[in-house]
Amino acid sequence: MPKFCVKLLYKKWRHDVNNSLASFFYPKLPNIIGHRGAYNLAPENTLISFRKAAQLGATWIEIDVRLSSDKIPVVFHDNDVDRTTDGQGPVQSFTLRALQKLDAGSHYHSDFSGEKVPTLLQTITLCIELNLGLNIEIKPNFGQATETVTAILATINPFQEQLRGNVLFSSFNLLCLKNLINLCPEWPRALLVNDLNNDWLTKTKALECYALNPNYKCLSSIEDIKSILNSGLRIIPFTVNQSSIAKNLLGLGVHSIITDDLGSLNLLKNYEI
Numbered sequence: 001m002p003k004f005c006v007k008l009l010y011k012k013w014r015h016d017v018n019n020s021l022a023s024f025f026y027p028k029l030p031n032i033i034g035h036r037g038a039y040n041l042a043p044e045n046t047l048i049s050f051r052k053a054a055q056l057g058a059t060w061i062e063i064d065v066r067l068s069s070d071k072i073p074v075v076f077h078d079n080d081v082d083r084t085t086d087g088q089g090p091v092q093s094f095t096l097r098a099l100q101k102l103d104a105g106s107h108y109h110s111d112f113s114g115e116k117v118p119t120l121l122q123t124i125t126l127c128i129e130l131n132l133g134l135n136i137e138i139k140p141n142f143g144q145a146t147e148t149v150t151a152i153l154a155t156i157n158p159f160q161e162q163l164r165g166n167v168l169f170s171s172f173n174l175l176c177l178k179n180l181i182n183l184c185p186e187w188p189r190a191l192l193v194n195d196l197n198n199d200w201l202t203k204t205k206a207l208e209c210y211a212l213n214p215n216y217k218c219l220s221s222i223e224d225i226k227s228i229l230n231s232g233l234r235i236i237p238f239t240v241n242q243s244s245i246a247k248n249l250l251g252l253g254v255h256s257i258i259t260d261d262l263g264s265l266n267l268l269k270n271y272e273i
Contacts, residue, residue, distance in 0.1 A: 034258075062238075
């Protein structure tokens with residue numbers, strides 16, 4: 001058999017095996033996902049925020065993960081610690097120990113003084129306890145796409161049985177998603193986009209994505225939504241904080257809504273078209 005035929009057969013075999021593995025891990029998505037926990041009611045990306053989301057009836061939350069200077073996956077959105085803690089400087093300049101000395105709650109309200117920056121491991125442990133699904137956005141520090149994915153997988157893979165069907169990885173970073181395919185293809189992936197340019201379909205196919213997570217503002221027409229649905233992708237727009245917009249999007253076939261306002265939009269968790 002010619003070598004090129006062997007290569008084609010191998011690629012097809014690998015694609016089929018990857019798809020078969022991934023199907024065991026496909027999530028059952030809820031209507032509503034809490035953005036960074038209960039964003040409007042507690043300091044973002046903290047354990048108290050995740051607990052608050054569960055108390056409000058959320059079954060899934062979205063979190064952001066990047067690395068500390070000692071390569072520990074921590075739950076943190078920004079490149080710098082300035083906005084959400086009492087510290088200053090890039091996250092990647094802090095060891096985990098130094099990060100967890102920061103106050104990650106007082107910026108929101110003095111009632112949350114002393115809240116810590118959680119690790120991914122602490123978050124996974126809590127989410128298993130609370131039966132919360134996780135949309136994990138991978139936010140690599142500059143030049144750390146491969147390191148970040150490797151460290152995240154080393155943390156989460158021991159929990160595959162407990163988390164099966166309750167995890168979705170997402171990223172704007174194409175290399176992160178590519179690394180996920182190569183290192184652990186069974187975890188489902190979503191591409192994050194801020195606009196629907198002409199290459200979203202090419203990228204999601206190449207990255208074997210389960211979902212597209214677009215900024216809801218770029219879903220400007222029914223045709224946009226139909227084209228994504230026709231591609232076989234799930235649609236999980238961010239960040240929708242108005243009930244009327246959320247209800248309209250769900251009615252048009254969107255699978256989940258990521259929101260800051262769990263208090264109001266969680267009323268739609270059982271909404272049916």
